[in-house]
Amino acid sequence: MIGILGAGSLGRLWAALLPQGQVAFLPRPDADPGAATLSYTFESIRGSHRTLALPWLQSPDDLSLLLVTTKAGDTLNALQHWLARIPASVPIVLFQNGLGSQQAVANAWPEHPILAASTTEGANRPEPNRVVHAGTGETWVGPLTPAARPKLAGVVSQLATTGLVVHAEDQILPRLWQKLVVNAGINPFTAILDCPNGDILANDFFLSHINPLCNEIAGLMAAEGIGNPTPEELRQRIETVARNTARNTSSMRGDILNGRRTEIDFINGYLVQLGERLDIPTPVNQLLTDRVKQLSPH
Numbered sequence: 001m002i003g004i005l006g007a008g009s010l011g012r013l014w015a016a017l018l019p020q021g022q023v024a025f026l027p028r029p030d031a032d033p034g035a036a037t038l039s040y041t042f043e044s045i046r047g048s049h050r051t052l053a054l055p056w057l058q059s060p061d062d063l064s065l066l067l068v069t070t071k072a073g074d075t076l077n078a079l080q081h082w083l084a085r086i087p088a089s090v091p092i093v094l095f096q097n098g099l100g101s102q103q104a105v106a107n108a109w110p111e112h113p114i115l116a117a118s119t120t121e122g123a124n125r126p127e128p129n130r131v132v133h134a135g136t137g138e139t140w141v142g143p144l145t146p147a148a149r150p151k152l153a154g155v156v157s158q159l160a161t162t163g164l165v166v167h168a169e170d171q172i173l174p175r176l177w178q179k180l181v182v183n184a185g186i187n188p189f190t191a192i193l194d195c196p197n198g199d200i201l202a203n204d205f206f207l208s209h210i211n212p213l214c215n216e217i218a219g220l221m222a223a224e225g226i227g228n229p230t231p232e233e234l235r236q237r238i239e240t241v242a243r244n245t246a247r248n249t250s251s252m253r254g255d256i257l258n259g260r261r262t263e264i265d266f267i268n269g270y271l272v273q274l275g276e277r278l279d280i281p282t283p284v285n286q287l288l289t290d291r292v293k294q295l296s297p298h
């Protein structure tokens with residue numbers, strides 16, 4: 001059985017596309033799921049609809065793979081309960097955006113096969129029980145702990161049964177950084193300016209901060225040994241994604257609009273903390289983090 005911890009947009013997307021009968025959601029330890037199954041309507045990328053009823057996991061011993069699709073800030077806590085209960089050989093794939101939560105999990109359970117995924121698939125939940133596969137992309141999966149290396153090929157084959165494009169990636173950290181750069185350069189601006197992704201591009205606040213932001217990120221990447229991109233290359237990457245997703249509401253803006261905690265601590269906040277460790281000043285990342293936190297309810 002493939003378990004999914006975090007029955008939100010992304011978790012329900014994978015659950016809908018994996019072979020039915022082989023997937024189950026892991027319930028919150030403190031909540032009674034109420035029914036034996038979780039039912040929702042799934043709208044495919046081609047616009048077709050189907051109604052699904054997926055079971056809640058009966059026994060942790062049944063697990064062959066665990067996908068973790070909680071938000072970054074919930075992940076350590078969500079796994080705490082389950083890791084004492086599931087067999088130590090079960091591969092665990094972390095799907096969180098940003099950085100920091102993945103390392104925290106790998107450091108907490110270094111003997112477990114822990115992998116991280118970076119995905120450009122897009123899913124949202126316009127209503128509690130309706131999940132939309134809004135954008136198709138690619139997913140890279142790679143090992144975070146030594147025990148995960150021998151599991152990588154098998155995990156990729158299992159995820160590829162969805163029909164989504166899934167790659168094995170030996171060096172997952174640089175992949176996670178690529179997405180982090182894009183999220184750090186788009187998400188806080190859309191949240192602060194309360195606008196869709198494309199609208200940041202002509203805004204004075206974005207235009208006056210994007211170059212110093214990219215300088216900070218390029219300095220951190222060089223110090224961390226994550227390639228050697230120039231600030232100009234980073235800006236180009238950020239602006240290309242903002243243009244290609246111009247009408248999108250970013251996940252961070254969506255979180256603010258829905259009164260939810262954002263993932264800022266794992267995006268620009270992560271860069272601030274890294275800067276502190278490396279003695280590299282990050283005033284723009286700090287400013288963006290502070291401004292987003294002022295908007296967030298938590």
Ligand SMILES: NC(=O)C1=CN([C@@H]2O[C@H](COP(=O)(O)OP(=O)(O)OC[C@H]3O[C@@H](n4cnc5c(N)ncnc54)[C@H](OP(=O)(O)O)[C@@H]3O)[C@@H](O)[C@H]2O)C=CC1
Pocket residue numbers: 005006007008009010011026027028029069070071072074077078079095096097098119120121122123124125251263
């Ligand atoms: N959606 C997308 O297209 C993409 C998302 N991501 C990343 O994937 C992660 C998940 O995103 P998304 O699915 O959009 O987020 P959602 O908020 O939709 O889903 C997270 C789910 O985790 C559940 N959860 C929180 N704590 C626990 C817990 N302790 N035990 C069990 N379940 C728990 C939440 O429950 P409740 O609803 O009750 O709070 C919620 O259903 C994020 O890090 C995001 O950045 C990455 C790429 C694309």
Ligand SMILES: CC(C)(CO)C(=O)C(=O)O
Pocket residue numbers: 097182183186187197241245248249250251252
């Ligand atoms: C790429 C981007 C900015 C698309 O909206 C995203 O990943 C997000 O919203 O978190």
